[in-house]
Amino acid sequence: MMEHAPSLTRSDDSARESDSNSTGAHTPFDRSPFAYGQTYTIPPPGMDIIAALPQRVGTPQPSQFRAVLPDIMDPETAANVHIRTVCCIGAGYVGGPTAAVIALHNPHIRVIVVDRDQKRIDAWRGRHLPIHEPGLEDVVRLARDGGAEWYRSKSENEPGSTSDEVEAARQPNLFFSTACVETIKEADMCLISVNTPTKKRGVGAGRATDMAAFEGACRDVAMNAKPGCVLVEKSTVPCKTGQLMKDIMEAHRPGVVFPVLSNPEFLSEGTAVRDLMQPDRVVIGCESTISGHRAAAALANLYAAWVPRERIAPINIWSSELCKLAANAMLAQRISSINSISAICERTGADVGEIAKSVGMDPRIGPQFLKAGLGFGGSCFRKDIASLTYLSESLGLPEVAAYWQQVLTMNDFQRDRFARNVIATLNNSLRGKKITILGYAFKKNTGDARESPALDVIRILLEEGPKSIAIFDPLCSESDIQRELSVLEQDFAVCTPAGPVEVLSDPYAACADSNAILVLTDWDMFKVTPQQTAPTKLLSPAESYDGTTPSDILRITSNFDQQTSITKPPTPPRTPKMSPLPANLQRRLLPEPACPPECAECQTSLTGHGQNDKDILTPLVWADISKIIREPRLVFDGRGVLDPRAMVGMGFRLETLGRASLY
Numbered sequence: 001m002m003e004h005a006p007s008l009t010r011s012d013d014s015a016r017e018s019d020s021n022s023t024g025a026h027t028p029f030d031r032s033p034f035a036y037g038q039t040y041t042i043p044p045p046g047m048d049i050i051a052a053l054p055q056r057v058g059t060p061q062p063s064q065f066r067a068v069l070p071d072i073m074d075p076e077t078a079a080n081v082h083i084r085t086v087c088c089i090g091a092g093y094v095g096g097p098t099a100a101v102i103a104l105h106n107p108h109i110r111v112i113v114v115d116r117d118q119k120r121i122d123a124w125r126g127r128h129l130p131i132h133e134p135g136l137e138d139v140v141r142l143a144r145d146g147g148a149e150w151y152r153s154k155s156e157n158e159p160g161s162t163s164d165e166v167e168a169a170r171q172p173n174l175f176f177s178t179a180c181v182e183t184i185k186e187a188d189m190c191l192i193s194v195n196t197p198t199k200k201r202g203v204g205a206g207r208a209t210d211m212a213a214f215e216g217a218c219r220d221v222a223m224n225a226k227p228g229c230v231l232v233e234k235s236t237v238p239c240k241t242g243q244l245m246k247d248i249m250e251a252h253r254p255g256v257v258f259p260v261l262s263n264p265e266f267l268s269e270g271t272a273v274r275d276l277m278q279p280d281r282v283v284i285g286c287e288s289t290i291s292g293h294r295a296a297a298a299l300a301n302l303y304a305a306w307v308p309r310e311r312i313a314p315i316n317i318w319s320s321e322l323c324k325l326a327a328n329a330m331l332a333q334r335i336s337s338i339n340s341i342s343a344i345c346e347r348t349g350a351d352v353g354e355i356a357k358s359v360g361m362d363p364r365i366g367p368q369f370l371k372a373g374l375g376f377g378g379s380c381f382r383k384d385i386a387s388l389t390y391l392s393e394s395l396g397l398p399e400v401a402a403y404w405q406q407v408l409t410m411n412d413f414q415r416d417r418f419a420r421n422v423i424a425t426l427n428n429s430l431r432g433k434k435i436t437i438l439g440y441a442f443k444k445n446t447g448d449a450r451e452s453p454a455l456d457v458i459r460i461l462l463e464e465g466p467k468s469i470a471i472f473d474p475l476c477s478e479s480d481i482q483r484e485l486s487v488l489e490q491d492f493a494v495c496t497p498a499g500p501v502e503v504l505s506d507p508y509a510a511c512a513d514s515n516a517i518l519v520l521t522d523w524d525m526f527k528v529t530p531q532q533t534a535p536t537k538l539l540s541p542a543e544s545y546d547g548t549t550p551s552d553i554l555r556i557t558s559n560f561d562q563q564t565s566i567t568k569p570p571t572p573p574r575t576p577k578m579s580p581l582p583a584n585l586q587r588r589l590l591p592e593p594a595c596p597p598e599c600a601e602c603q604t605s606l607t608g609h610g611q612n613d614k615d616i617l618t619p620l621v622w623a624d625i626s627k628i629i630r631e632p633r634l635v636f637d638g639r640g641v642l643d644p645r646a647m648v649g650m651g652f653r654l655e656t657l658g659r660a661s662l663y
């Protein structure tokens with residue numbers, strides 16, 4: 001292995017490395033971006049700011065070394081750093097899919113994903129992947145399990161030809177392991193994609209980034225990596241974290257060069273595979289040193305296996321770190337902007353959907369991220385804006401911090417006023433009342449229950465002491481939802497047997513006898529289609545449906561005056577499974593034996609072998625729901641997914657964020 005190690009030492013670059021003097025500080029917030037042992041004087045008006053930056057004695061000016069630096073996009077430059085083994089640290093929503101797509105497109109490279117969480121690693125190795133992402137299963141299977149040899153008739157490509165040609169079997173090149181240290185020792189490149197949440201306590205609590213996991217991963221690398229191993233920040237980190245990494249490496253391995261790159265990830269959950277397969281851009285931030293450029297070229301080369309080179313953007317490392325925070329902040333800012341307008345709409349009779357449409361038709365603005373609703377959730381927007389706010393404050397820019405803080409304030413305002421409207425509409429009391437929550441995930445097509453807007457809504461509702469809160473989500477598991485809700489346990493009994501909150505796997509059971517239904521996720525299955533406006537056949541309990549599985553029939557026994565039994569609509573025929581792989585790769589997938597009948601995951605998990613992504617989209621029959629909820633059939637649409645006319649036509653009273661009430 002060692003013979004293939006990237007053979008960079010400090011002497012290669014000593015004249016040109018732009019490392020700064022370390023202050024030994026532990027987070028980039030502890031120091032000004034210009035500090036690192038130097039002072040910076042604000043230049044007089046009109047003076048070139050770059051020219052005013054302090055220069056280290058003996059450090060060549062950028063203009064001096066630019067000419068001798070190799071071109072990052074030149075494949076020959078990449079050839080200077082031999083990448084045979086990539087270690088991806090962190091097998092989460094980013095690490096797993098990213099590693100899988102890199103491995104798929106670079107069959108000659110071994111990609112090993114490591115994590116300390118044994119359960120997660122076991123799941124990645126098994127048939128039920130730990131995360132649900134459309135198309136992910138096929139990508140993982142081909143890279144992890146290898147592909148069958150394939151006899152391709154030449155006539156497929158050359159009509160008239162009769163001879164066959166063989167595509168060799170594909171060897172597995174994606175591995176999952178808990179052996180972090182051993183894998184780091186082998187790696188030529190380490191992608192760090194561990195979690196970087198907001199600090200919960202201590203200095204900067206609630207805003208600063210908790211770098212503990214990231215620093216831990218860096219220390220593991222520092223103590224074990226081969227000299228010259230390329231370190232890649234994939235996690236979203238505060239600007240100047242690259243310096244922190246260099247400081248950690250220098251502390252443990254003085255004098256050894258470890259090039260540091262920033263390669264932020266822009267994928268969205270629910271579309272991760274598509275985003276990775278067809279990225280808008282791949283940003284690679286590097287230092288202006290020979291080792292930095294060579295390392296960046298090597299990473300660019302991995303991506304160039306499937307991403308057009310013009311979409312790979314080599315930039316300054318600090319710009320790269322900051323552009324990730326800026327991108328998330330600006331996307332979130334659009335959501336808060338349209339949500340602020342939605343509040344005005346409700347008081348004026350304007351319709352926020354119409355406004356978003358007309359505003360978005362201006363090509364300078366564009367239609368995306370203008371969907372009003374409960375505001376943004378998920379594990380990233382809030383923490384990244386908090387991080388940007390904290391960074392701004394640390395840099396002595398309170399006005400900038402206040403500007404971005406307002407995006408978060410507006411987000412909180414939105415879910416707060418939504419929940420308060422529910423309470424007000426129910427006569428300011430939830431005592432003895434049942435509330436149904438349809439959708440817990442922070443957005444559709446993901447089973448990620450983290451940082452859901454639903455949590456804030458539930459917290460406010462619980463203050464009113466409802467009789468019960470029934471939650472249904474097609475993909476979030478009961479255990480994940482309960483884990484998220486457990487943060488409320490200090491104030492309320494929540495999911496305990498005596499607690500009011502229950503997670504149900506059947507939407508009709510969740511809605512039965514409810515005083516109000518709250519739609520909190522934009523799942524397609526909640527949308528109203530013509531099919532959903534027609535009730536399915538209602539059966540009396542006596543003539544109930546003789547289906548074979550309990551979930552095919554729902555008998556709702558409520559304290560309604562009449563007992564009703566309702567059949568669910570027939571399950572639509574299974575649609576062919578969506579695969580991101582081209583046909584020639586799909587047919588090389590190795591057959592997977594079925595799980596044993598007692599496989600617990602098969603009963604509960606919606607991910608894994610054979611799972612059809614469209615199975616989770618079986619539409620809800622609102623006409624049936626109108627018969628099982630209490631008068632006045634209140635529905636609160638927090639995501640703007642329900643058609644007002646259709647809902648009112650079915651007898652519902654509908655309240656939608658950003659629209660005047662309809663009933």
Ligand SMILES: NC(=O)C1=CN([C@@H]2O[C@H](COP(=O)(O)OP(=O)(O)OC[C@H]3O[C@@H](n4cnc5c(N)ncnc54)[C@H](O)[C@@H]3O)[C@@H](O)[C@H]2O)C=CC1
Binds near residue numbers: 194217267
């Ligand atoms: N979730 C998303 O859609 C996106 C997340 N990001 C960023 O990517 C980073 C990772 O996010 P997720 O994948 O969502 O996090 P995650 O929480 O799903 O996964 C992180 C994994 O890292 C593991 N880990 C932590 N420290 C470790 C160590 N020292 N050694 C080995 N494993 C370790 C944890 O056990 C966990 O499984 C974060 O910085 C996030 O901001 C960026 C773009 C999209």
Ligand SMILES: O=C(O)[C@H]1O[C@H](OP(=O)(O)OP(=O)(O)OC[C@H]2O[C@@H](n3ccc(=O)[nH]c3=O)[C@H](O)[C@@H]2O)[C@H](O)[C@@H](O)[C@@H]1O
Binds near residue numbers: 267268373
């Ligand atoms: O850094 C990250 O983690 C990622 O964060 C977001 O991706 P994600 O959070 O997965 O999902 P989004 O589609 O951005 O939605 C975020 C939240 O905003 C809400 N949203 C989105 C769009 C909109 O118009 N309105 C709206 O309320 C969604 O419902 C969801 O709660 C970004 O879109 C990704 O580019 C980024 O990589």
